[in-house]
Amino acid sequence: MKISLLIVVTLVMCSPTTAQVDSTLFKRTQQDTSKLLLNMDAVYNRPFLSVSKLPVAVGGYVEANWQHLGTDGVSEGHQFQMKRLTLFIASTISRRIKFLSELEFEDGTKEINIEFASIDFEFHPLLNFRGGIVMNPIGAFNQNHDGPKWEFIDRPISATQLLPATWSNVGFGLYGKLYKNNWVYAYETYLTNGFDDQIISNSENKTFLPASKLNQDRFEESFNGVPLLTAKVAIRNKKFGEVGLSYMGGVYNKFLEDGLVLDEKRRHRTWAIDFNTILPSGTYMTTEWTVTRVDVPSTYIQQYGNKQWGGFFDVVQPVLRKNIFGFERSVLNAVCRFEYVDWNAGDFIETGDNIREDIVSVVPGISWRPNAQTVIRLNYRYNWQTDLLGNPPSKTSGFQFGFSSYF
Amino acid sequence: MNRKTIFAGLIILVVACEEFQPKAPQAFELLDGPVSGLTEAENLQFLRGDVAFNDEVFTAANGLGPLFVATSCGSCHPGDGKGHPFTTLTRFGQIDESGNQYLNLGGPQLQHRAVPGFTPEDIPPNATFSRFTPPANTGLGFIDAASDTEILTWIDPDDTDGDGISGVPNWINLKEYVKERPNSVPQNGRYIGRFGKKAATYDLLQQTATAYNQDIGITSSFESVDTHSGLVLDPEVSNQTINDVVFYLKTLKAPEPRSESNSILEGKQLFNTIGCSKCHRPEMKTGNSPIAAIDNKVFYPYSDLLLHDMGPALDDGYTEGSAKSYEWRTPPLWGLGLSKNSQGGQYFLMHDGRARSIDEAILLHGGEANQIRNNYQVLTADEKTKLIQFLESL
Numbered sequence: 001m002k003i004s005l006l007i008v009v010t011l012v013m014c015s016p017t018t019a020q021v022d023s024t025l026f027k028r029t030q031q032d033t034s035k036l037l038l039n040m041d042a043v044y045n046r047p048f049l050s051v052s053k054l055p056v057a058v059g060g061y062v063e064a065n066w067q068h069l070g071t072d073g074v075s076e077g078h079q080f081q082m083k084r085l086t087l088f089i090a091s092t093i094s095r096r097i098k099f100l101s102e103l104e105f106e107d108g109t110k111e112i113n114i115e116f117a118s119i120d121f122e123f124h125p126l127l128n129f130r131g132g133i134v135m136n137p138i139g140a141f142n143q144n145h146d147g148p149k150w151e152f153i154d155r156p157i158s159a160t161q162l163l164p165a166t167w168s169n170v171g172f173g174l175y176g177k178l179y180k181n182n183w184v185y186a187y188e189t190y191l192t193n194g195f196d197d198q199i200i201s202n203s204e205n206k207t208f209l210p211a212s213k214l215n216q217d218r219f220e221e222s223f224n225g226v227p228l229l230t231a232k233v234a235i236r237n238k239k240f241g242e243v244g245l246s247y248m249g250g251v252y253n254k255f256l257e258d259g260l261v262l263d264e265k266r267r268h269r270t271w272a273i274d275f276n277t278i279l280p281s282g283t284y285m286t287t288e289w290t291v292t293r294v295d296v297p298s299t300y301i302q303q304y305g306n307k308q309w310g311g312f313f314d315v316v317q318p319v320l321r322k323n324i325f326g327f328e329r330s331v332l333n334a335v336c337r338f339e340y341v342d343w344n345a346g347d348f349i350e351t352g353d354n355i356r357e358d359i360v361s362v363v364p365g366i367s368w369r370p371n372a373q374t375v376i377r378l379n380y381r382y383n384w385q386t387d388l389l390g391n392p393p394s395k396t397s398g399f400q401f402g403f404s405s406y407f
Numbered sequence: 408m409n410r411k412t413i414f415a416g417l418i419i420l421v422v423a424c425e426e427f428q429p430k431a432p433q434a435f436e437l438l439d440g441p442v443s444g445l446t447e448a449e450n451l452q453f454l455r456g457d458v459a460f461n462d463e464v465f466t467a468a469n470g471l472g473p474l475f476v477a478t479s480c481g482s483c484h485p486g487d488g489k490g491h492p493f494t495t496l497t498r499f500g501q502i503d504e505s506g507n508q509y510l511n512l513g514g515p516q517l518q519h520r521a522v523p524g525f526t527p528e529d530i531p532p533n534a535t536f537s538r539f540t541p542p543a544n545t546g547l548g549f550i551d552a553a554s555d556t557e558i559l560t561w562i563d564p565d566d567t568d569g570d571g572i573s574g575v576p577n578w579i580n581l582k583e584y585v586k587e588r589p590n591s592v593p594q595n596g597r598y599i600g601r602f603g604k605k606a607a608t609y610d611l612l613q614q615t616a617t618a619y620n621q622d623i624g625i626t627s628s629f630e631s632v633d634t635h636s637g638l639v640l641d642p643e644v645s646n647q648t649i650n651d652v653v654f655y656l657k658t659l660k661a662p663e664p665r666s667e668s669n670s671i672l673e674g675k676q677l678f679n680t681i682g683c684s685k686c687h688r689p690e691m692k693t694g695n696s697p698i699a700a701i702d703n704k705v706f707y708p709y710s711d712l713l714l715h716d717m718g719p720a721l722d723d724g725y726t727e728g729s730a731k732s733y734e735w736r737t738p739p740l741w742g743l744g745l746s747k748n749s750q751g752g753q754y755f756l757m758h759d760g761r762a763r764s765i766d767e768a769i770l771l772h773g774g775e776a777n778q779i780r781n782n783y784q785v786l787t788a789d790e791k792t793k794l795i796q797f798l799e800s801l
Contacts, residue, residue, distance in 0.1 A: 068424040073431020078421075197523070201466040205478055253523060263524045297523045302493065303478060350492035353751065378420075380427065389491045389751035395429035399420055 036184045038234050038242055039274065040137060040175065042144035043100055043116060047373055047406045048090055060087040063147040065402020069381065072394050082108050083402075084147060086115075096122035104166070114219070115166050126176035130190070133219065135168045137188040137232040138248040139288045140274035142167055147404035151335040151367040153379050154400070156312035157359060158341050162290055163270070164210035169193045169228065170219050182238040187231070193218050194228030194250040195268060200296055200304040206343045206357055206388075207294050207304045209270070212252075226251040226265070241277025248272075252294070266295040284316040302355060303388060305344030310358075312339040316367070327370035335379075337363040344388065356390040359383055365400075374405035435663040438545040438742050438749070439487040442660045444700035449658065456655025459648045460484075465623050470643030472624035473525040474518035474635045480652065483541035483622065487659055488742065488749025490541025492760050496622065499536035504729040509534050515727070516621040518634055525635070535724035535732075538759035539604050543749070545742045547602075548657030549706040551611050554694035555592040555599050561688065561711045572685045572775050574713030577606035577736070579728040584629045585613050590694060600728055601712045604758045606736035607727035611653045619644055658698060661706050662742035666800045674797025677790055681782035686711055686737045686775075709740035709801060718773020721757070733774060744799030765795045 037045055048057035063083045069075065084106050091099040102116040118132030137143055141159040145166050159165040171192025178185045195212040202211035215223065232246035249269040255262055269292070276286035289311030296306045320332035344357040365379035382397040434440065441453045461481040465471035476496060477483050483494040497517035500509025507514045513528040517536070521527040530536050558576065566573040578597035581587060588610070591598055602608035608617065616629035626633055626640045627649055633640045678684055687709040696702040714734040722733035730736075735758060743765070746754055754763055762768035772780045786794065 068421075068428075070425060070428030072429055075425060075428060198466075201468065201471075201522070203464045203466070205464040205482070266523070299521050299525075299527050300523060301475075301478060301520050303482065348493055350495070353753075356751075387485060389485060389493065389749070391485060391748055391751055397428050399424050399427065401417075401420070 036179065036182075036236055036238060038177070038184065038186050038236055039140040039144040039244060039276075040186055040188055040232070040234065042146065042149075043102070043135070044090070044098075046088060046146065048088065055092050057090045058088065059090075059406060060085070061146055061148050061404060061406045062086070063153075063402060063404035065153050065377075065400055067153070067398060067400040067402075069396055069398035069400075071396040075398070081402075083153075083404075086146070093119070098122075113166075113168075115168050124176070126178055128175050129172070130175060131172040133168050133170055134173060134190055134192065135166060136190060136192060136228070136230040136248055138167065138230055138246045138270055139163055139165075139272035139290055140244055140276070140286070141165055141288055146406070148373055148375055148406050150314075150404070151316050151333055151375060151377060152314070152337050152363055152365065153377050153402050154363070154381070156288070156337070157339045157361060158288065158290060158310040158312055160210065161341055161343070162209065162292060162308055162310050163272070164213050167210075167213070171227070173230075184236045186234045186236075189229070189231040191227040191229060193222040194224075194226065195252040196223035197253045199252050199268065200294065200300065205303055207292075207296065207306070207308055208343070209268070209292065224251055224254050224256070241275060244272075244274040246272045246274075263297075266297070268292065268294045282318050285314065287311060287313040302344075302346070302349065305346055305355065305357070307345040308341075308343045309345055310339070310341030312337055324368070324370070330368060330370045333367045333369070335363075335365050335367055337361075339363070354390065355388055356386040357388045359385040373407075374403065376403045377401070434660075435665045436745070436748075437486070438543060438659075438662060438745055440660050442548065442658050442700045445658060446699075449654075449698065449700075452651055452654045453658050455648075456651035456653070459652050460655055463648075465625060467522045470623075470625050472518070472520075472522045472635065474521050474527055475624040476516075476518055476520060476622045478623065480618065480623075483618075484544050485749045487544040489543045489746045489755070491750050492540070492755055494541055495760060496539045496541070497530065497536050498539060498725060498727070499530050499534040501726055502535055502724055502732060503726065504731075513634075516634075518621070518624065537604075537723035537725040540755055540758065540760040542604075542738065543662075543742050543746070544656055545659055546661035546706065546708060546739070547611060547659060548696075548698070548701045549661055549691070549693055549704065550601060550708060550710075550712065550739065551657055552693035552696040552698075552701050552704075553601070553691050553712065554590060555588070556590070556694075557691060558599060558601070558712050559592060561713060570682075570685060571778050572682075572715065574686065574711055574715055574737070575734075576600070576712075577714050577728040577730045577734075579607055579609060581609055582613055582629075584616070585609050588694075597729070599712075601736075603727065604735060604738075605727040605730045606712065606714055607730065611656050612649070615649055615653050615656065619649070658700065661708075662745065662801065664707075664800055665744065668796075670793045671797045671800045673790075674793035674795070674800075677786065677794045678797055681786070681794075682779040684709075685779070686713070686715055687740050688737075707741060707801075710737045713737060715776070716774035717776065720771060720773050723759075740798060741801050743801050765798055766791065 046059055048059040050057040062085050065081050067079050086104045089101045098120045104113050104115050114133050118130050118134050121129040142165045169192035171190050173190030175188040196215050198211035199209050202208050228250035230248040234244035236242035251265045252268050253263055253266040255265045272290040274288040278284050291309040294306050296304050314337045316333050316335045318331050319334050324330045339361040342358040344355045346355050361383045363379050363381045367375050367377045369375050379400045384393040386393040464479045477494045483490045498515050500514035501507040512531045517528050519527050563573050564575045577600040578594055579600040600606040600609055602614050608614045616627050619625040620630035625643045627642045627644050631639045688711045689707055693701050693704045714730050716733050717735045724732050726732040756762035756768040762771055769783050
């Protein structure tokens, strides 16, 4: 909270100053355009603006949209949403010590989060130390979630309903990369504060890792004193694309308080696999699938499942590259996302029948990129969501239109 | 693609977007929704009750348990329909009208689930028990508003008409917070119960406050004793919320019959001729109600709200109020055909869900219903099909 206040105050103080600066002095930092960038590089691979020779660069993105969705004939009508305003501040403290922060305002000011605020020390390309508020490297989306990089208005359901994207915590860790010919190998591992017992005790009435984001104290103290381990290895080839394998696990309950035993340690473990590639046809494909196991007490209620899984598969096909409305080299894409999430994979004790609590979603659409930093998107979403018991699914569908742009 | 085409497309999109959305099911395909004719103020209260009933989830942080059966009202009554074995209740400890002998051992209801760190209950050794599948909520306000006088016209404890049917009310004592209905007809200080498998609950306030307490472990000013500690606790749900939920239940619409094809009409005829309608009485009328939408209205529950001897096969050795352990309240049949939509695409019928089809449920009828079950058994396959089609159309 203090850090966010500091950043806000700094920005406010800087604003009148920058107003007097000749805008021609702003320059965009160069982005890495090699084909060996990984999802883990996303935090630094953003367009930043720097002023003259100041060591600080700033940036951010904004996304807003309109949607009209209906569920089984009931609609809330036209909705205009300010999804996110995100500000980045980066600083090169010395050649091998860097600072980066990301402050996000979600749904107006409903959620204000420091999603990233860390200092990186490079000892060797294979050995970097990162500390502060870090994004836990589980899956790819959590690391690489900037709106302007995606052709879909909504974040993937699995990334926000199984994984708690964007999930970041206070902690420390190491990362490194090794380049060899057309290959790059990378790893990341962190120990951070973790989840709490809200993951099996929440208003969603199901096992729900994102519920722990409601714990405002997690940037100040660990819920149970046991660190959350997050680790990822990734490999990328210039031709074949990138594969990542990641793990996140820890203890979510308070098992000890003032030396008194309250419960046994209850663990959760999440594994994720992600892949992205560009086919020779220019088709971009990205996918991420995740499995979570949670040690739910057998005397609790099966509404809170001990296993859940799901993921998404995106296909983006550029169909037009031309001058549109005066935007030279703009790109029009045809896109489609398939999503599946099962919040409760298991069988009822009482009947032996499958516990459902799942959703299938298909999101076709088009996106137009007047430039690389800006995307205008039109999506049509169709969801089939089935309740715990497997009753007829509720159907939701409708159009979404909006933009997302770095600035 | 020129600019005009794009702008025209966007305008069409905004204007016609609802055409691309799922259509609402027909009213007769749903059990939830308000009775028609509510005032605007009543609609608001209905919506508040709807949110409390279907959306409010209890956790340890807002009072769940520590011992419980379910975490929300809607968990047991999905879509306001019948429940699933997942949330079936177990009641134990009473074998006759002398009362429950196990109140100090967790009776009358088993809370077989617990928040982490607590140990749920077990059924005490030697205690008899019965399992109760959660019923549909639909049309409860009409049943609540039915008059004692009409119910009493159907009683025949000594079977004076010789038809084998001898319905009796469950005469119960009122909880201190329950107010008797105007024009109630008590007997020896006891009143006619009309809710629950044994008709041991007087009205929807008692039903709601008891369910919060026994099913979810939530205390209220009406039911203030914690099921785990046995201590009086501060209310964990407000009177306003309970009253809103009661209003919601009172003003849920009655199920709407879904078809009147010839075969269904023939099935209806068979239903009457073989004697089902002697207990599953098609028509009732509400008495006076402060809610105009259910005031003096004819409704079609297919029940007499009385207790009947259902035979030894359905005698679990457990009972409530003044009912015998083999007596069960005639369950309303309205909405029967929509049960699958809330029971996961399957039937779990009779009091404990043991019948997996309507045919099986009919064949489980015994006691006073012996002759009627026999009448059913001698129907042709085609006649049975028509009868079941009729029942599923309710």
